[in-house]
Amino acid sequence: xxxxxxxxRSSIQLLLDASENIDxxxxxxxxxxxxxxxxxxEPDVVLMDxxxxxxxxxxxxxxxxxxxxxxxxxxxxxxxxxHRIFSALCAGASGYALKGDIxxxxxxxxxxxxxGGHFSPSIAMRVIKMxxxxxxxxxxxxxxxxxxxxxxxxxxxxxxxRKMAAAALNIxxxxxxxxxxxxxxxLHVNSAQEAVREAILRRLV
Numbered sequence: 462x463x464x465x466x467x468x469x470r471s472s473i474q475l476l477l478d479a480s481e482n483i484d485x486x487x488x489x490x491x492x493x494x495x496x497x498x499x500x501x502x503e504p505d506v507v508l509m510d511x512x513x514x515x516x517x518x519x520x521x522x523x524x525x526x527x528x529x530x531x532x533x534x535x536x537x538x539x540x541x542x543x544h545r546i547f548s549a550l551c552a553g554a555s556g557y558a559l560k561g562d563i564x565x566x567x568x569x570x571x572x573x574x575x576x577g578g579h580f581s582p583s584i585a586m587r588v589i590k591m592x593x594x595x596x597x598x599x600x601x602x603x604x605x606x607x608x609x610x611x612x613x614x615x616x617x618x619x620x621x622x623r624k625m626a627a628a629a630l631n632i633x634x635x636x637x638x639x640x641x642x643x644x645x646x647x648l649h650v651n652s653a654q655e656a657v658r659e660a661i662l663r664r665l666v
Contacts, residue, residue: 463492464510492521511538526553550661577620613640618666
């Protein structure tokens, strides 16, 4: 966990100490040595604040993902402006939670660990609003997906795995796998995480 607020770090320590599923491996007051610390401690999920002295959280996130693309990072911050949200998602964040909404933090960490995403409710609404502007289809980043492909991509974005998405869309797992393959081809990616990141960058979800 990287956060410059000592009281908040202690609060999260107490919260996670009570969890049967999660151990808080280490806490740091800044992200200046984020990659070295992550390499040393090998966490499954990193919690990252945004505004910290020296290296800010988004800059640290870019650096971490550049060297460890598979690393799961969830932003845990007080900021809910669209610029920071979008910057964090483009940098590769798997989730974005507000410090005032930590009641669901344990479940959010588990969701991110299991390959999904986690957003505080108000952040999820901002993301949907931010990326649903009617003019985005005119941008060069637009990719034409069928209605069903878009539905499947939306489920990826919401953190569903293949089995869950198939059940939610009332189609077979074989069919969902076919959709995944087509979506990967259209977005030129090789995984669901990359597809979601590309979809955010292209404003498809």
